[in-house]
Amino acid sequence: MAARVQSAPFDLGAELAGFGAGSGAVVSFSGLVRDEGGRLVALEIEHYPGMTEKALAAYGERAAQRFGLDDWRILHRHGRLAVGEPIMMVATAARHRAAAFQAAEYLMDWLKSRAPFWKREIGPDGPGAWVAARAEDEDALSRW
């Protein structure tokens, strides 16, 4: 049961080692920086120190209650992230797979549209556009 915000890279495998022990079903999601057909060399991720940690912990606790999780973990990076690097991960552990899957999707939908992070593209020539919010991400929240 932990939310973490950090600039350092993380290793998904290491984060999942021992996670969900005693539980039956473990789901993980991780997001990686895509190169967008060569347009990107990195992402710069800004966040709101203080609010971010509180928001992630609140979403995690809400998911744990709603889906009866045995355990959960949220990790999100900020700063400059090169193409191919992991941006963030969530992991959920529950007795059965349906709860673990639903909780992971719920967490992702909330993180995408309600956690205070903003992505900016860094191209070969330097900083480019701020990534626009996707209507699908906003719509995804309405299912919960």
Added chain:
Amino acid sequence: MAARVQSAPFDLGAELAGFGAGSGAVVSFSGLVRDEGGRLVALEIEHYPGMTEKALAAYGERAAQRFGLDDWRILHRHGRLAVGEPIMMVATAARHRAAAFQAAEYLMDWLKSRAPFWKREIGPDGPGAWVAARAEDEDALSRW
């Protein structure tokens, strides 16, 4: 793009190392042996050598086509598995999270009810009951 059946344990973290490189969204599911309130010390998993490998590969390829996956992996163990050990895993990689989540759930629904594995409980006093198929697992297939 690989399906594997083995009796040896596996390490989820090691299996996911480098998985989905170049993709944007990676989802993994892993199933672990629960102790069922102390009733179990292990599971014994029987399978149908030959058919199992073909079935897993077929489900993987079907998911890749249907959800446009960049990569997928299925690993399922057989033999005697102690409480807490990993039973199986699936991993999916796609451009966006919706496809990666859906493909992982699709694979799990097919594996649960259509891959030729049978679980038997091993209690403190030796082999016990064969695990009965759950109606929810059969129902889950109808959504695809």
Added chain:
Amino acid sequence: MALDVLYFAWLRERIGQPRERIETQAATVRELVAELSAMDEWHAAALADLSAVRVAIDQELAELDAPLAGAREVAFFPPMTGG
């Protein structure tokens, strides 16, 4: 024709063997079940409730009324419990 017939999980236990080779003229799985059930009480008991039995022909899931023409291997087993 000669068929390899395989059994898994509790069907294997009730019948007492994991596989057997038989000679049959059965046209469908259902006809094969009738022949097997007539062999002895163990086959009969294992195959009594077909709602609890699944079938594969040459390692592909099949229905009870599927034709056996050309088949080399037929397997009977309970509903799967993988994952």
Added chain:
Amino acid sequence: MALDVLYFAWLRERIGQPRERIETQAATVRELVAELSAMDEWHAAALADLSAVRVAIDQELAELDAPLAGAREVAFFPPMTGG
């Protein structure tokens, strides 16, 4: 009352600073936006289209008509793009 006002992402860039401390009598976020917009053209430009602006009061997401009584920190930023 004294308020810390924070800006993130392109709002921070357009306004030219990440935070400022202001004295205000604004009763709601919307009144605060009107005061800020009157300060200079950069504030006005950044806050012109409120449909593209999200707000947090004391690090909790809030609506434009939320009351500011007791607030110490108000933040303005674009729709979030985490995950």
